[in-house]
Amino acid sequence: MMKDLGPSGANYGHPMPVLMVGTYDENGTVDVMNLHWCTMSEDGHLTLCLGEIKKTHENIKKMGAFTVALVNPSLMKEADYFGIMSGYKVPDKFARTGLNAVKSAHVNAPIIEGSPLVYECELSEIVKTGHFHAVIGKIINVVADESVLDENGRLDAKKTGMLLFDSFSNNYVTLGEKAGEAWKEGRKYV
């Protein structure tokens, strides 16, 4: 039996990966925001839905670059704080957490130490229509902590410890167990 919950029934959306978006301002100060409204779009591009009123938006426009990092339990408190406080109100919000960052070797944006997996992005374009506003980043490099690679050098989702934001309960949730194989489970219908 299906129950109608209305247009706001999904709150801030279904559970999605929590991300840290890292940028520099014009003084070289690191700013980080917490974002889960992000998806792969065209091949090799990430689309971030973030408002123009954000410090991150201003920084991306000025620097033309940003990083997107997965968040694991070791960074959960910091990532949560980045989602609570604006970089406009607290310009040293990153410094307050005690985290360190190094400049990406590929783009003008910071890589936050301790991140399991980081996408280094160059601003491709800012898309704006009457109903839609998004920052499109082209992936210039993917950088992973060695601990999240398997013995063949491939990324292992479980090893990243990546967290999801569950807006139904306002919780952070881990990824669970493998449930099946893509492009295999459905073969019985082919």
Next chain:
Amino acid sequence: MMKNLGPNAFGYGYPAPVLMVGTYNDDGTVNVMNLHECTRTNAGHLACCIGPRSKTHENVEKRRAFTIALVNQNLIKEVDYFGTVTGYTNPDKFAKTGLKAEKSQFVNAPIIEGSPLVIECELIEVVYTNNFTTVLARIVNVAADESVLDNRGRIDSHKTGMLFFDAFSNSYIALGEKVGTAWSDGKKYL
């Protein structure tokens, strides 16, 4: 120690929820595609990066409506199949699975029986730029199977049994455990 994997390591992106996109064909039959490139926007809409050459895209442009459903273990074979073949070469792909659908009461699109959570959408616009295209939709209603609601009538993400597509290993993965609380764990830095 961080390791550079290059831009191609991006592949199909980091793990994201697997979704079924349901539309009607010209003759009223049902088409369903498998999608993980979808996010809520900061304005509260849904942005679905559906390939412009897909049958779903054609249907969405013609009907100006579609449904997005989370996928659980009971639907894994079917949704994997929906991601394996296209509705152009297999117009009866939905019928082949033996699944049933009924028309949404709110939009001109099908709700697939057995879906734990369905977002009923009305097309706002198809956004096209040089490096980007997305189907932008207004959420008209969220319909949940009663079994996924907690005792206060709220959606329980674990009860949905939702699955994620992990492009690192081409696997489907379940949701894991709660590890923290949003807008709470970061308060120590305030």
